[in-house]
Amino acid sequence: MKIALIGATGFIGKELLPEAVSRGHSVTALVRNADKVEKREGVKAVKADVLDVADLTEKLKGHDIVLSAYNPGWGEPDIQAIHIKASKAITEAAKQAGVKRLIVVGGAGSLLNQEGKQFVDGPDFPAEYREGALGARQALNDLKTENGLDWSFVSPPFALVPGPRTGTYRLGRDNPVVNAEGHSTVSVADLAVAILDEAGTPKHVRQRFTVGY
Numbered sequence: 001m002k003i004a005l006i007g008a009t010g011f012i013g014k015e016l017l018p019e020a021v022s023r024g025h026s027v028t029a030l031v032r033n034a035d036k037v038e039k040r041e042g043v044k045a046v047k048a049d050v051l052d053v054a055d056l057t058e059k060l061k062g063h064d065i066v067l068s069a070y071n072p073g074w075g076e077p078d079i080q081a082i083h084i085k086a087s088k089a090i091t092e093a094a095k096q097a098g099v100k101r102l103i104v105v106g107g108a109g110s111l112l113n114q115e116g117k118q119f120v121d122g123p124d125f126p127a128e129y130r131e132g133a134l135g136a137r138q139a140l141n142d143l144k145t146e147n148g149l150d151w152s153f154v155s156p157p158f159a160l161v162p163g164p165r166t167g168t169y170r171l172g173r174d175n176p177v178v179n180a181e182g183h184s185t186v187s188v189a190d191l192a193v194a195i196l197d198e199a200g201t202p203k204h205v206r207q208r209f210t211v212g213y
Helices: 013-022 053-060 079-097 127-144 188-200
Strands: 002-006 026-031 043-047 065-068 101-105 150-155 159-161 170-172 185-187 207-212
Touching: 002 013, 013 026, 013 188, 026 053, 053 079, 065 079, 065 188, 079 101, 079 127, 101 188, 127 150, 150 188, 159 188, 185 188, 185 207, 188 207
Parallel strands: 002 026, 002 065, 026 043, 065 101, 101 150, 150 207, 159 185
Antiparallel strands: 170 207
């Protein structure tokens, strides 16, 4: 496949890139700073502004799928508004570029607790992550109204940690996937495996899914 990877130098994008290349895919890494992309065969680094729909559209043309691991950055004071605006721009650019398949990495805050309520609305949700989680939730809500793309939205587990690629994981939909100890966790490398598995064999078209051990 020809993959357009948005956010290739971020926490998740840095694992998606080698995972995609290892499967023989051709990757265009769309990033703020192309010099930060690790040079490797099968990868083309391209500077891109996700808020510029016209420019992004041109750079997405000719690809089979868009993988978006975009995040404005947790230190961004206006993270919610920027996340929503960027998500809409990425969706619109993919449509205008004629790329039918879009996989978006979002947040865990909109997953449901045992009472069927979203974690981000709870009093115990960490304040430092709330604005970003609200932006990701709105991105999901916007995608749910989108009929022009075969989209998928990935909610990582609450504990997304560095660690080895085991190639094993379990899938869920709107509730966290927890292990025997009751923890919602997976390594970033195995999250990348799950995302590239979905890219290769779609199981969650126009759906949200989540991952855990």
